[in-house]
Amino acid sequence: MLLFSRPVQQVATLPFVPIDDGFEVLLITSRGGGRWLLPKGWPPGGRDLVQTARREAEEEAGVVGRLHETPVGSYSYDKEMRQGYRVHCLVVVFPLLVEMHLLSWLEQHERQRRWGKLADVAAMVAHRNLAHLLSGLAADDGARLRAAMTAIDGAAVAESPRSAY
Template identity: 45%
Template sequence: MSRTPKEELSQVAALPFRIKDGQIEVLLVTSRETKRWLIPKGWPMKGKKPHKAAAREAEEEAGVKGAIKAEPLGHYNYWKRRAAHFDLCRVNVYPLEVSKQLKSWREKGQREAQWFAVEEAALQVLEPALADLIRSLPQHV
């Protein structure tokens, strides 16, 4: 069975969250170029399970570590900007319960990171399916 390029474009993402004063909060980061709010994501890594790759992205982009679930919460699609065109990308999202925020990490200073209440986080992101995943988080915690 041959794979189409569309099927190959899949990414992994972490949905970092914490429970503070009984409320679930979600950590969003800004993209480097457009500064819009999103969750830490990247390409699968050779030799790493998808959820472990998602955890690595959270550490590099948001400076957080914690327990990540091996099963995705779900997925969303977005248009990945390329030099001359856009590619449709599917992103599998893994919930990450943050236990540690690092003082220094790889992309510190390149992105903003901010904690939001669940509904507020859902309103900040552009992709409706990602907003739905964020809203569904409390049922999975």
């Protein structure tokens, strides 16, 4: 199987909410599969990474909220394409403070969603490098998510262009 050596960029969203003892994170299943992952996708030409992250959260996970423009990290993995080749993907992860769950969304019949404590979700995800990123976020007791929340309450936020759903 052919593997392209140059990494291809993808964008993911880390949907989260604060709880009494830390944070909960939303995971979704892969299309038609049982692998747990974050909402992610390819940034189309001309669209910036932040807008792509917001779109993926809404389409794949059915959540909207306030997205921070600074990533909380990144991870890499090899993706097998339908055409029979593999690409090495570098995924940049943006935090999304969830404000609303949609009752109906684009991929609701193709995916499941599940909330879990930040400290627990690393054991659930399909990709080893994503698990490492989530473990790192939990190891610092959610400091990067707290920093994102502080910034979201301030000015470094990419506000959602829609005001009502």
